[in-house]
Amino acid sequence: MKITESTSLYDNLDQMSVNEILTNINNEDAKIHVAVKSQIPKIEQLVTMLVDRIKRGGRLFYLGAGTSGRLGILDASEIPPTYGMPHGVVVGLIAGGDKAIRKAVEAAEDNIHGGWNDLKKFNVNQKDTIVGIAASGGTPYVIGALKDANANGLLTACITCNPDTDIAKEADIAIEAIVGPEFVTGSTRMKAGTAQKMVLNMITTALMIKLGRIKGNKMVDMQLTNKKLVERGSKMIMDETGLEYEEAKRLLLLHGSVRAVLDNLKSNAS
Known part of the structure; x- marks a missing residue:
């Protein structure tokens, strides 16, 4: 059984007081930064390669389903207003298309050809980098996309919360933030989702700094939208x-x- 699907370390959640629930969730959340810290060498490898590739006209694509897909879209959507980067340099894609951002699209993540078909709409090329995001590490939409991206000479990476997964086998750089069982069994929007968000923050923040989008510690290229x-x-x-x-x-x-x-x-x- 995958760690993300394994039974919670806590039982009888419905009998806990509100304070006990919150305290125990917080105790579990304290494990996240340790898991992410262990992956800094892999994140560093990816960012270093991304800096060079984007300077040469490449793009960064995030690809995921459900919560993982939404987190990629969130990160990508914040890059233009925060750093003044053109739209389309960092792109987030979700199984089922934009309508899946708000409402789950049945069986979309099980389409092994869906991810690559979505990428082809952007005319991806060998300068581009594909980062598959899947807490379980077994999402067909993501696995298929990485496999086809590899076959076409693109750089691939993944962010997952299980070891030795199918998605990691297809990625040139596998970032594996192992946060353990969720407080609510299988609810990967919790620790796994938080770990993924932390990694995404690290990737794009470091990338934008090294691309010269920060002066000192200030967002000097931010868009004046409000x-x-x-x-x-x-x-x-x-x-x-x-x-x-x-x-x-x-x-x-x-x-x-x-x-x-x-x-x-x-x-x-x-």
């Missing part, structure tokens, strides 16, 4: 230049990004 982000960007400019808020905000709205403002000021000063 009032909060305009205020954040204005404060960044104030911190870097000593300008007053209103002037910093005026320049930000004029040039469209913190980086553009700083580059413009530097150019005018030289």
Whole structure:
């Protein structure tokens, strides 16, 4: 039996007090960062290769079903507004298509050709990287996609929460965050999902930093999509230049990004 499907270490959950439930969930969650930490060498290997490949025009595709697919889409969707990257550099795909983001699509994850068919719509090529996400490590939609990606010369990786899985056998780089049985037996939206989200955060954050999308510790290329982000960007400019808020905000709205403002000021000063 897969570890993610094995029986919870806790029984009689329905007889626990609310405090006991929350405390025990928290105790289990404390195991997640240890599991993820053990995979840093594999994550580092993937990020290092991604930096070079994306600089050469490659793309990063996340592929998954259910919770795993949704987590990939979440991570991919946040890259353009957070780092100013063009849409389409990091792409999340889910078995069953966009409608599966909100509502499960019956049997979509069991289609072994579905993942590769979805990837072909993007004209994937040997510069691209495919990361399959599957807590169980046995999702046919993901396994089939990785197998076909390998056959076509793409770099492949996976994020799973079981050892020695079929998905890992198809991946050039296998990230295996083994978090143990779930508090609710088989509910991989819990520890497994959290571990996957942590790994995804690490991949794209490190990638964007090494691609030059961060200055110091600031998101200087973020899109100004709401009032909060305009205020954040204005404060960044104030911190870097000593300008007053209103002037910093005026320049930000004029040039469209913190980086553009700083580059413009530097150019005018030289």
